């Protein structure tokens with residue numbers, strides 16, 4: 694399963710192929726998500742070492758970003774957020790997305806970060822330890838399916854981190 698896959702931070706030279714992977718993964722709204730990636734990269738919320746690609750002999754097959762979102766009323770003003778997550782369609786369902794997410798969470802933990810937020814499929818993210826964020830006191834940035842608003846607690850987690858999540862301007866590309 695997903696053998697021969699290497700995970701590493703993205704490089705400038707990867708940007709065109711990352712855009713292709715993102716567009717193929719989000720075929721229903723390719724422009725919005727490709728633009729979202731570019732806007733995160735151009736923003737103060739971008740964290741180069743936590744924007745990762747998975748690569749095999751065919752090139753870049755998946756991409757994920759952990760970047761900052763704001764927290765109001767919590768003990769810290771910002772927290773990591775996982776989005777967007779893209780797997781090239783011909784490499785879906787062989788474990789690449791799982792590898793990339795586990796790797797990203799490991800890097801976040803190694804950096805001493807206490808938690809990672811995600812807004813995503815409630816049937817996918819709990820297997821990595823993501824749980825309902827509202828149950829821990831987090832408030833979503835706008836009304837959304839409660840089960841889709843999740844947080845992964847890392848060893849440095851503390852209950853006073855919880856607060857209202859505020860998405861930065863880069864998220865406007867998604868039409869929120």
Ligand SMILES: CC(C)(COP(=O)(O)OP(=O)(O)OC[C@H]1O[C@@H](n2cnc3c(N)ncnc32)[C@H](O)[C@@H]1OP(=O)(O)O)[C@@H](O)C(=O)NCCC(=O)NCCS
Pocket residue numbers: 718719778779780781784785786787788789790791792812813814816817
């Ligand atoms: C969703 C996605 C990131 C999963 O990555 P992946 O590498 O295909 O997933 P993995 O191989 O690690 O895990 C496979 C399992 O994920 C789950 N899964 C895959 N796609 C899913 C989806 N769209 N919704 C819910 N669960 C999904 C399934 O349980 C699957 O197991 P199965 O094949 O036995 O049904 C990837 O399919 C993708 O990029 N999809 C298009 C873009 C997208 O929806 N991004 C995520 C936004 S939150």
